[in-house]
Amino acid sequence: xxxxxxxxxxxxxxxxxxxxxxxxxxxxxxxxxxxxxxxxxxxxxxxxxxxxxxxxxxxxxxxxxxxxxxxxxxxxxxxxxxxxxxxxxxxxxxxxxxxxxxxxxxxxxxxxxxxxxxxxxxxxxxxxxxxxxxxxxxxxxxxxxxxxxxxxxxxxxxxxxxxxxxxxxxxxxxxxxxxxxxxxxxxxxxxxxxxxxxxxxxxxxxxxxxxxxxxxxxxxxxxxxxxxxxxxxxxxxxxxxxxxxxxxxx
Amino acid sequence: xxxxxxxxxxxxxxxxxxxxxxxxxxxxxxxxxxxxxxxxxxxxxxxxxxxxxxxxxxxxxxxxxxxxxxxxxxxxxxxxxxxxxxxxxxxxxxxxxxxxxxxxxxxxxxxxxxxxxxxxxxxxxxxxxxxxxxxxxxxxxxxxxxxxxxxxxxxxxxxxxxxxxxxxxxxxxxxxxxxxxxxxxxxxxxxxxxxxxxxxxxxxxxxxxxxxxxxxxxxxxxxxxxxxxxxxxxxxxxxxxxxxxxxxxxxxxxxxxxxxxxxxxxxxxxxxxxxxxxxxxxxxxxxxxxxxxxxxxxxxxxxxxxxxx
Ligand SMILES: Cc1cc2nc3c(=O)[nH]c(=O)nc-3n(C[C@H](O)[C@H](O)[C@H](O)COP(=O)(O)OP(=O)(O)OC[C@H]3O[C@@H](n4cnc5c(N)ncnc54)[C@H](O)[C@@H]3O)c2cc1C
Ligand SMILES: Nc1ncnc2c1ncn2[C@@H]1O[C@H](COP(=O)(O)O)[C@@H](O)[C@H]1O
Numbered sequence: 001x002x003x004x005x006x007x008x009x010x011x012x013x014x015x016x017x018x019x020x021x022x023x024x025x026x027x028x029x030x031x032x033x034x035x036x037x038x039x040x041x042x043x044x045x046x047x048x049x050x051x052x053x054x055x056x057x058x059x060x061x062x063x064x065x066x067x068x069x070x071x072x073x074x075x076x077x078x079x080x081x082x083x084x085x086x087x088x089x090x091x092x093x094x095x096x097x098x099x100x101x102x103x104x105x106x107x108x109x110x111x112x113x114x115x116x117x118x119x120x121x122x123x124x125x126x127x128x129x130x131x132x133x134x135x136x137x138x139x140x141x142x143x144x145x146x147x148x149x150x151x152x153x154x155x156x157x158x159x160x161x162x163x164x165x166x167x168x169x170x171x172x173x174x175x176x177x178x179x180x181x182x183x184x185x186x187x188x189x190x191x192x193x194x195x196x197x198x199x200x201x202x203x204x205x206x207x208x209x210x211x212x213x214x215x216x217x218x219x220x221x222x223x224x225x226x227x228x229x230x231x232x233x234x235x236x237x238x239x240x241x242x243x244x245x246x247x248x249x250x
Numbered sequence: 251x252x253x254x255x256x257x258x259x260x261x262x263x264x265x266x267x268x269x270x271x272x273x274x275x276x277x278x279x280x281x282x283x284x285x286x287x288x289x290x291x292x293x294x295x296x297x298x299x300x301x302x303x304x305x306x307x308x309x310x311x312x313x314x315x316x317x318x319x320x321x322x323x324x325x326x327x328x329x330x331x332x333x334x335x336x337x338x339x340x341x342x343x344x345x346x347x348x349x350x351x352x353x354x355x356x357x358x359x360x361x362x363x364x365x366x367x368x369x370x371x372x373x374x375x376x377x378x379x380x381x382x383x384x385x386x387x388x389x390x391x392x393x394x395x396x397x398x399x400x401x402x403x404x405x406x407x408x409x410x411x412x413x414x415x416x417x418x419x420x421x422x423x424x425x426x427x428x429x430x431x432x433x434x435x436x437x438x439x440x441x442x443x444x445x446x447x448x449x450x451x452x453x454x455x456x457x458x459x460x461x462x463x464x465x466x467x468x469x470x471x472x473x474x475x476x477x478x479x480x481x482x483x484x485x486x487x488x489x490x491x492x493x494x495x496x497x498x499x500x501x502x503x504x505x506x507x508x509x510x511x512x513x514x515x516x517x518x519x520x521x522x523x524x525x526x527x528x529x530x531x532x533x534x535x536x537x538x539x540x541x542x543x544x545x546x547x548x549x550x551x552x553x554x555x556x557x558x559x
Binding site: 011013016017019026093094095098117118120121122123124125126127128129130131132133134137138139140141142144154157158159160161162163164165166167168169172177178179213214215216217218219220221222223226227229230231232234235236238239241242246248249 | 260317319320321324342343344346347348349350351352353354355357358359360361362363372376377378379380381382383384385386387388389390424425426427428429430431432433434442446470478481482487488489494495497502503513514520523524525526532537539540541542543544545551554555558559
């Protein structure tokens with residue numbers, strides 16, 4: 001069974017984002033970048049399926065500028081067998097990314113496509129579901145457990161009220177939630193080996209995809225600041241303030 | 251200008267989030283329709299018909315829709331998408347699961363977690379865990395968006411219902427199948443809509459200790475939330491996680507106990523009206539957003555607080 005994993009290069013989760021002075025966009029010029037944490041979980045899930053003998057090949061794909069090859073190498077150091085870099089603008093919107101990934105799915109014919117549930121920069125939470133629609137595949141989003149048997153994936157999903165288990169017929173799309181697994185770190189020899197693994201570079205034209213722009217970013221802003229708070233000295237003072245000043249308790 | 255709203259419900263009860271989405275819909279059109287897709291869900295359609303400003307409720311009641319799987323519901327939405335200028339749902343796990351699938355079928359973009367609507371094609375939404383607000387303008391003929399319920403008022407209820415129209419869904423699909431669900435059966439208010447939320451973090455130390463928050467929550471009629479660290483450590487279930495990847499809450503009062511205030515947690519609660527933080531570390535980031543901070547050992551002050559209320 002072949003697995004395709006889609007990974008995105010994003011700002012490191014623990015770095016504070018800054019916006020450009022002219023407010024046209026966020027400023028990533030010298031920011032520390034990393035693989036989107038949910039994508040790391042997706043890669044880990046694929047590697048575990050290969051270790052368990054369920055998967056035979058892992059193809060990792062990323063859409064963006066040449067820099068995304070860093071994340072492809074990172075994923076290959078963790079166990080992916082080869083990479084596909086789809087050359088495009090880093091700011092591409094979800095529907096366009098989904099179209100490019102669909103073309104990759106058409107070409108590779110995997111039994112399973114793993115994606116993160118959400119990119120921590122755009123916080124969109126869309127590409128997996130869109131890809132499922134474009135491929136006409138079933139989708140199991142927000143996965144916290146995956147079991148594969150008899151051409152089916154049985155997936156626990158983290159939903160608002162608790163957990164839901166669904167079974168989807170392969171080929172299928174699964175998006176990963178935080179508690180699916182804890183990604184491993186790459187070992188130095190594996191990082192060296194990953195440098196020799198093949199990466200295919202493709203353009204949207206080569207994939208036969210024409211894109212159009214749907215959304216325009218008008219401006220970005222800092223969220224309104226909260227007014228400064230106070231440190232209270234005791235529980236009594238806290239309760240008094242909540243009652244008499246904030247008037248939020250009776 | 252027609253707007254279609256996908257109802258958030260469990261076949262019995264219409265969730266209040268839908269009434270918040272109706273308020274948002276008013277900024278996009280004047281003919282607001284609610285689609286209730288489910289099974290044996292007539293009561294939900296009835297409840298939806300009493301929301302002020304709704305002109306019609308479409309009831310797609312069919313066994314294949316009972317679990318509201320996206321593969322089954324998306325085609326039903328597509329049956330009614332024609333002529334709509336916007337298709338909206340609450341930014342719940344259901345809404346997030348469904349609407350991108352619908353948008354892709356319509357070959358349009360989807361706009362997630364809208365917190366403000368500037369005009370019929372211009373929206374404000376948080377990115378980077380709410381550290382940046384992006385204003386985006388769409389050139390699509392139909393706006394497909396999920397709406398953050400807490401950012402819009404809840405539409406009122408009216409005595410006279412609008413019409414409920416039964417529609418025949420075309421839903422045959424065998425791609426996905428519901429297996430089981432385990433639901434949190436708490437009697438507390440729902441986290442997303444509670445007036446008061448008390449959240450615990452790793453500082454609570456154990457599942458046993460986490461129960462210390464119960465009595466306080468009882469006294470305040472509060473919902474209970476948690477940080478990711480508390481969920482990961484198994485103190486409480488994942489459905490209580492507040493944050494970038496959990497639930498977004500904006501109650502009147504949010505009390506954070508033993509939570510450090512990582513940006514991913516703040517993303518889920520920093521729009522609360524009043525924030526109280528209890529943490530023994532005076533340097534904890536949570537104090538930067540707290541209106542009232544108490545630097546103390548939670549095990550000492552929680553019993554005191556309970557007694558004082
Ligand atoms: C992609 C991604 C998504 C994430 N999504 C979320 C999310 O949705 N929600 C979320 O919450 N986190 C999320 N996180 C995790 C986040 O970064 C933090 O790790 C997490 O919020 C920390 O939880 P905490 O504050 O409970 O634990 P800690 O950071 O360990 O803080 C515990 C606090 O308790 C205090 N404390 C300890 N003992 C006591 C005591 N006796 N009395 C008083 N105070 C005490 C300590 O001083 C400390 O400040 C995400 C992370 C990533 C990478
Ligand atoms: N540029 C990209 N290249 C490859 N995969 C992507 C890209 N953008 C998003 N994805 C995938 O889609 C998931 C969800 O992203 P999003 O819908 O943007 O929040 C990510 O975790 C990735 O798996």
